[in-house]
Each structure stands twice: as structure tokens, then as C-alpha cells.
Amino acid sequence: xxEGLPTNTRIVVIGGGVIGASVAWHLTRLGCRDVVVLERGQxxxxxxxxxxxxxxxxxxxxxxxxxxxxxASVVAELDQRHTIGWRPCGRxxxxxTQERFQEFDTIIQILRNQGTQVExxxxxxxxxxxxxxxxxxxxxxLWSPGDGRVDPTALTAAYCREAKQSGARFFEGVEVKQALxxxxxxxxxxxxxGQIKCEVVVNCAGMWAxxxxxxxxxxxxxxxxxHFYALTETLDDTYPQMPTFRDPDGLIYGREEVGGLLVGCFxxxxxxxxxxxxxxxxxxxxxxxxxxxxxxxxxxxxxRIPALADCxxxxxxxxxxxxxxxxxxxxxxxxGLKNYFVLAGLSSSGVTRSGGMGGALARWIVEGDxxxxxxxxxxxxxxxxxxEESFLRRRVRDMPSAHxxxxx
Numbered sequence: 001x002x003e004g005l006p007t008n009t010r011i012v013v014i015g016g017g018v019i020g021a022s023v024a025w026h027l028t029r030l031g032c033r034d035v036v037v038l039e040r041g042q043x044x045x046x047x048x049x050x051x052x053x054x055x056x057x058x059x060x061x062x063x064x065x066x067x068x069x070x071x072a073s074v075v076a077e078l079d080q081r082h083t084i085g086w087r088p089c090g091r092x093x094x095x096x097t098q099e100r101f102q103e104f105d106t107i108i109q110i111l112r113n114q115g116t117q118v119e120x121x122x123x124x125x126x127x128x129x130x131x132x133x134x135x136x137x138x139x140x141x142l143w144s145p146g147d148g149r150v151d152p153t154a155l156t157a158a159y160c161r162e163a164k165q166s167g168a169r170f171f172e173g174v175e176v177k178q179a180l181x182x183x184x185x186x187x188x189x190x191x192x193x194g195q196i197k198c199e200v201v202v203n204c205a206g207m208w209a210x211x212x213x214x215x216x217x218x219x220x221x222x223x224x225x226x227h228f229y230a231l232t233e234t235l236d237d238t239y240p241q242m243p244t245f246r247d248p249d250g251l252i253y254g255r256e257e258v259g260g261l262l263v264g265c266f267x268x269x270x271x272x273x274x275x276x277x278x279x280x281x282x283x284x285x286x287x288x289x290x291x292x293x294x295x296x297x298x299x300x301x302x303x304r305i306p307a308l309a310d311c312x313x314x315x316x317x318x319x320x321x322x323x324x325x326x327x328x329x330x331x332x333x334x335x336g337l338k339n340y341f342v343l344a345g346l347s348s349s350g351v352t353r354s355g356g357m358g359g360a361l362a363r364w365i366v367e368g369d370x371x372x373x374x375x376x377x378x379x380x381x382x383x384x385x386x387x388e389e390s391f392l393r394r395r396v397r398d399m400p401s402a403h404x405x406x407x408x
Contacts, residue, residue, distance in 0.1 A: 005171060008197045010034035011365065012189050014176045014212065015204035016041075017048040018152055019343055019350050021159035022074075022358030023202055024168045030366040033167030036198070037160075038191065040175040041283035044156040046206045049284055050319035051152040051351045052229060052262060054244050054255065056091060057116050057144055060106050063372055065114050067356030074355030075150055082158040085151030089241045089255075092126055093142040094304075096249040104142040111144075118144045130245060132237040132305050149244055149255055152351045159354075176205075178215035179340055186339040200339045200365055207275060207322040209330075209344035210387070218334045221382050222345035223392035224273040224320040225400060226287055228294045229264030230301075231257055233312040250300035251401055260314070261305070265297035266348070266400035272393040273320045287318040323347045325386050325395045327402035331357055331377035333364075341365065342379060347399065 011027060013020045016039030024037050039045075055075055057068045079086040095101035104120055111118045121143045123135035129143075160170055179201045180188040188197040203220070205212050213220035244255040254263040271293060279285065291298075294316060302308045324330060324345040334340040343361050346353055364370040385391060 003169070005174065005191070005193050006036060006169070006196060007194070009036040010198060011036070011200040011202065012196060012198045013037045013202045013204055014189070015039065015206055016043040016160075016170060016172070017046045017204065017206055017350070018044070018156045018159070018354045019206070019346065019358065020202070020204035021156045021163065022354040023204060023343060023361055024163040025159040026359045026362030027366065028163045028166035028168050030362055032366050035163070035168040036196065037168060037170045038174045038176055038189070039170070039172050041281055042172050043160060043170065044153050045283040047319065047321050047350065048152050048156055050286065050317055052253070052255065052264060053085070053150045053152045053351050054091070054253070055148050055150055055352050057111065057146055058093065058107050058118070058142065060110060061376070062110055062114065063374070063376065065110055065116065066372055067353055067360070069114065069116060069356070070359055071353055071355035072146060074359070075155065078155065078158045082154070082161070084154040084158050086148060087241060088146065088148040090143065090145040090243040091147035092129060092243050092245045093144070094126065094245065094247045094249070095139045095141060096137055098139055100249060101139045107142060117146060118142065129243050132235065132307050133245075134304055134306055147244065150351065155351065155354070176212065178212070179337070181216065181337060184336060184338055186337065200341065202341045202343065202361070202365070204343050206344060207320060209322075209342065211275065213334070213342070216337060216340065218337060218340065218342075219382065219384055219387035220330055220342055220344060220379065221387045221392060222322045222324045222330070223396045224275065224322045225270035225396050226273060226290065226293065226318050227264070227270070227321045227348060227400065228290070228297070228316060228318050229262050230294070230298060230316050231262055231314045232260035232308065233314060234259040235261055235307055235311050247300070247304050250297070250304060252297055252300050252304065254301065260311070261308070263298070263301045263308070265294065266403045267293065267297060268398065268401045270397050270400045272396055287320060289316040290318055291316065321348045323396045323399040325382060325392065325399070327399040329353065329357065329377050330379055331361060331374050332379040335380060348403065
């Protein structure tokens with residue numbers, strides 16, 4: 001990354017997290033080698049590095065299922081050539097109520113129709129897979145053996161390494177100020193180190209995508225909130241291939257982590273984070289621990305895994321993540337500005353959707369067709385009022401818990 005900033009390229013990708021890296025990788029795979037990725041900090045220094053790294057396949061939407069399947073396929077492919085920490089350990093989705101358990105029938109039908117193995121299992125079968133788990137109040141669970149976990153930083157590095165080998169160029173410490181335009185068409189970008197002429201701009205700036213969009217009068221409704229997970233001391237009955245789990249009725253999730261557990265939550269009253277309040281630079285940064293906010297979910301975790309009551313917590317990670325007003329991603333060409341594309345607001349599922357969404361966007365740019373119906377991710381689903389900060393701060397408080405409605 002020591003070369004000088006170019007003055008011309010075909011495509012500029014803004015943001016060097018797992019999403020920007022995936023887009024660059026897919027572009028080069030489609031034969032587009034004239035790609036420049038600009039990261040204002042260091043590669044993977046934003047939300048990516050503190051992601052839990054779970055790879056999932058479950059959804060009630062066929063398009064989302066296809067995106068998840070493509071992502072899982074990309075991870076499995078990269079795992080053949082790089083050490084990315086991929087563990088196809090499966091996932092258990094718990095149901096405390098009959099209503100929740102019946103929701104699983106819809107997921108099973110859709111996934112099986114698209115060739116994904118999944119089945120409902122009994123509480124006894126849950127305990128076989130997760131011996132430390134209290135299953136007394138469970139009706140059943142959904143078992144997805146193809147799910148797993150990956151190291152987000154290593155996955156991002158693999159995307160970057162192969163994209164660079166195919167001609168893409170990555171630059172750290174370069175801040176994009178705005179896109180340059182002429183008559184409603186992208187012509188380049190202005191950075192803190194000069195201008196780059198280009199044909200296409202891709203905004204993959206994560207939490208900062210909204211602010212960047214506003215500089216070109218583009219509404220990208222998203223807002224950051226505090227997001228928590230605890231890393232525990234060692235715990236009996238954990239093992240490296242232990243399935244990941246979600247307890248949607250308790251708003252918690254977890255997986256094995258270095259002989260202990262990673263236990264996180266998607267809270268109902270999440271705390272908004274104003275980006276201007278973050279320290280500058282905010283690279284590989286975390287917010288302060290907030291046990292008052294996390295404690296109710298730790299209690300849920302102890303209910304589900306009683307041994308946690310006597311297990312120490314090494315640290316409580318509080319890493320901000322951005323959510324949209326409906327907890328869905330933005331994947332679209334900006335209305336009113338040709339060749340300005342947006343892939344942001346992944347709402348805490350950037351790693352698990354990076355392969356599928358990065359591929360869809362790359363196909364759209366190179367071939368003119370993403371290969372799937374992306375209307376649910378359109379920027380046009382929101383109006384200008386939905387990009388007002390006051391609205392977003394109110395709205396996103398409820399969005400993390402939307403993960404535990406019907407799987408998206």
C-alpha cells in the first residue's frame with residue numbers, strides 16, 4: 001500500500017471493511033481489474049473486526065436465503081486457499097413458544113426448496129448438541145448444519161489478498177470527502193489527498209455511509225447503536241465444533257470462544273451512537289462497557305446456560321453497529337446520481353451477507369444485472385423524512401431486536 005494515489009481508475013470502492021473488500025474481490029472475479037479501494041483508517045478497522053463472525057442461512061425470504069447461500073459458498077471456497085477460521089459447526093435456533101416453533105415450518109420449507117439442509121429438533125436433541133444448555137422451557141429448535149462461524153478479520157484479509165492479486169489496489173489513510181459529478185453522473189471522488197477520476201463509486205462506508213451520502217444529497221438512512229457481547233472464562237462442556245445458537249425469545253445468541261463462550265444480545269431499547277461523539281480516529285475502537293444495559297440479557301443467558309452464573313467474564317465488548325429503519329440492508333444505485341452505488345446498513349449481518357451481496361452488486365456494475373430481485377434493499381423504500389437524525393435516533397432503538405422476529 002505504499003504506492004501513490006492514482007488519478008484515474010474505473011471503480012472506486014469507499015470503505016475497506018468486509019463489505020468493501022468483498023465487492024472488490026467480486027469485481028476482479030468478473031474481470032474488472034481497474035478497482036481502487038479507499039479506506040480512511042486501516043483495512044477492517046470499523047465494525048468488521050469486532051463482529052461475532054457467525055455465518056447463517058436461515059430466512060423466510062427466498063432472496064435472502066440465496067444471498068446467505070452464496071455467502072456461505074464464498075466462505076467455503078476461500079477456506080480452501082486461506083486460513084480464515086471457518087468452522088461449519090451448525091446452528092441451533094431455539095423456540096420457547098409453540099408460535100415460535102411454528103414459524104420454523106416456513107423457514108424449513110423455503111430452505112429445503114432451495115437445497116439447504118435444515119430440520120426441526122426436540123429439546124432433548126438440543127441438549128445433545130449443547131450439553132450445558134437448560135432446555136426445560138423449550139418447545140423445540142431449528143437445526144441448520146450448514147451454518148457456522150468465521151474469523152471476520154481473516155475473511156476480509158482473504159478478500160483483499162486475492163483482489164490485489166487480480167489487480168485491485170487498496171489505499172489506507174485516505175478519506176473520501178465526496179463524489180464528483182457532472183449532469184447527474186459520477187465522474188470521480190475528492191479525497192483529502194487529491195481527486196481520482198472514475199466511472200463508478202461504491203459507498204461501503206459502514207456507519208459513515210449516511211454522512212458520506214449527504215455530501216452528495218443522497219439519503220442513506222442508517223444510524224449506529226451500541227451492540228454488546230460478553231467473553232467468558234473457560235466453561236465446561238464447550239468444544240471447538242460446538243454449534244452456534246440463538247434464543248430469539250430471550251434476544252440472545254452465542255458460540256464457543258477459546259474454551260468459554262461469546263454471549264451477545266440484540267436489545268429492545270438499543271442506545272443510539274452519534275458519530276460526532278466518537279473519538280477521532282475511531283480505528284479498532286470500542287465504546288465503554290455498559291453493564292446496566294447488558295445485564296438483563298446476561299440474566300437471560302444465565303437462564304439458558306446456568307453454569308454462566310459461576311463463570312467469570314473476561315470482557316464486555318461494546319462495539320457500535322449501524323442499523324437501517326427496517327433492519328434491512330441498502331443495496332442500490334442512488335436515485336438521481338448514476339453510477340453511485342450503495343452497499344451499507346447491513347444491520348449486524350455484514351459478515352454473513354458479504355459474499356452474496358458483494359457478488360450481486362458486482363454483477364450489477366459489470367453486467368448490468370445483479371441476478372436477483374433486490375427491491376427489498378432499495379433506497380427508494382424510504383423518504384427524506386426517514387433520513388432525519390431525530391427520526392433515526394428514535395427508530396433504530398427498536399431495530400436490533402428485529403433480528404429475532406421471523407428470520408430475515
